[in-house]
Amino acid sequence: MKSPSGRRRKARAPRRTAPPRILGLAVLLVAASLVAGYLALTRADNTEPTASSGTRGNTPKGSAGQSQEEPWDGKTKILGDGSTSYTGPQTGELKAVPLKPGEKPPQFVVFSWDGALAGDDELFQHYRKMAKEYDAHMTFFLTGIYLLPKSKRDLYAPPQHKKGAAAISFPTDEHIRTTLEQLGKAWQEGNEIGTHFNGHFCGAKGGGDWSVEEWKSEIDQFYAMVENWKTNTGFKDIAPLPFDFKKEVTGGRAPCLEGQANLLKAAKGYGWRYDASSAGDFQIWPTKKNGMWDFPLQALPYDGGDYQGLSMDFNFLANQSDGQVDGDPARYPEWEKETTDAYMAGFNRVYYGSRAPLFIGNHFENWNGGIYMKSVDEVIKNVCTKKDVKCVSFRELSDWLDVQKPETLQTLRTLDPAQSTDWSTVVK
């Protein structure tokens, strides 16, 4: 009836990616970050007390992950120094139910944001609004230092780098305030908060070079920063965040997609459920790596399908204006259309095919006149409104995958992206 593996090979054969461009991602990430104004600051300002932050033990006690959730008594619990609180389980989440026999799977689409600083561009606000309007939940991968004031930068001891160093700018005090506000609202609206880790180190001495222990230190320091912003900022007029980071954060995306192998080993001890740090192949139904769901950025049909491009703004930037964030304005309309077309081609391929989830990962940026943001807006409007489409967070997708029969998932994974099928043979 079906020979999935044969078909898969057949569809994979014509693939022509642009490997140097994808492999060059890390370099471009750094270059573009610099051009975009994220100035690397490496000199320590001063010495600060470390009582409230810094590295914790490598095996945090308490409630990482779902399994240790306690029944909620209906009362808000202030946690730690008052930076965070527990206000009960998040509401409005996708109800994860197993597929019925013969049922066609929903089309999941995940929009995810790396960094999640609520800066002057107000893009965090914008995408919260979009999520609400289009009945979507999104994943915001918060960078830990975005809740650490510059004056306290020495509390961060990055692996293989000097104390207080980071490859991106520390936030202004004002942006810490706006980010806190957006994080709280985003969570209350059903969005997910994950992590983009701290110092955004790529290339030599970056995440790809870190040991398991060094990744653990980076993760511990993420928690320390985001759970102690009240002490570190001295802000007295801001309410605690309405969630507990230990319960909320169950996955992340490594800067420049580097270092997944050791990161996975490190992350397991925190009860994390997925990782979004790899650069994947075609859109295939997800599988687990090291016991965690692997949600890669995906190769989408690009430039009329001549080759496949990675589903991330950096990769479009690399292909269209050689990584320059201010390319020729005359070409913006063309590039914007090309980007939207690639996303839509990727979407249509699976929507009418295997129904494998579509993952899109972007930054809050304004490159090439903001065309990549406009493209994502267009895609959100187009896809989240379609029949059977569920625009969800990575955690919601993990929930859904976790309740499916393993044999169903196994069969789904044999499908090519564009391969529609007789669903009664897949879902039994």
Ligand SMILES: [Zn+2]
């Ligand atoms: Zn990043």
